[in-house]
Amino acid sequence: MTDTEESRGDIPKQRDADRSREAILVAARDEFAAHGLGGARVERIAERAGLNKRLIYYYFENKDALFLAVLEDTYLNIREAERALHLTDLTPADAIRRLTEFTWHYYLEHPEFLSLLNSENLHRAGHLHDSSRVRELNSPLIITLGEILERGRIDGSLRGGIDPMQLYISIAGLSYFYLSNQYTLSSIFGHDLMKPKALQQRLSHICDVILGYVLRE
Known part of the structure; x- marks a missing residue:
């Protein structure tokens, strides 16, 4: 299995994509509201959403x-x-x-x-x-x-x-x-x-x- 194929395994299937993206947005909303943009941490957003941090960058880049x-x-x-x-x-x-x-x-x-x-x-x-x-x-x-x-x-x-x-x-x-x-x-x-x-x-x-x-x- 190539690195590309392996990384694709972390990306949710299409039927779960909307649910994952929504979970990230809700978690990020609460994190940004609590800590502001400067104090917010992607790691905490991923933990709140219950998802891999790499998915956040996949959907939103930064x-x-x-x-x-x-x-x-x-x-x-x-x-x-x-x-x-x-x-x-x-x-x-x-x-x-x-x-x-x-x-x-x-x-x-x-x-x-x-x-x-x-x-x-x-x-x-x-x-x-x-x-x-x-x-x-x-x-x-x-x-x-x-x-x-x-x-x-x-x-x-x-x-x-x-x-x-x-x-x-x-x-x-x-x-x-x-x-x-x-x-x-x-x-x-x-x-x-x-x-x-x-x-x-x-x-x-x-x-x-x-x-x-x-x-x-």
């Missing part, structure tokens, strides 16, 4: 390529969850409220998402910069939000002139900042901002701010 794949997969997950909201079936005001509430709950339930974004921002989006896939994933959301805003302008429920991208950044930012800075904010204000009552107050505040901005008086 740690940076794996990190990008995790980021793309993470964005795919949140965009798919947003599509499941069927926002276009709702009235404009209800659609924006639904998106705002969803964003808050998604960030709260997926702290790894915030950690991965923090890590990529430390690297000035060097990985996402060359990812056409991420742009393709995010563009439909902005288009949908723009259509909702236009419906609201036409039926008189929402004011005109709202930039859908800016609105989404505000929706995301009002949740993101609070949760990603929960420890420092809790410390400087002397309150546990992650208590259930505090979380509900924050969500109510976010909805009031966003809807107060978009609704026509």
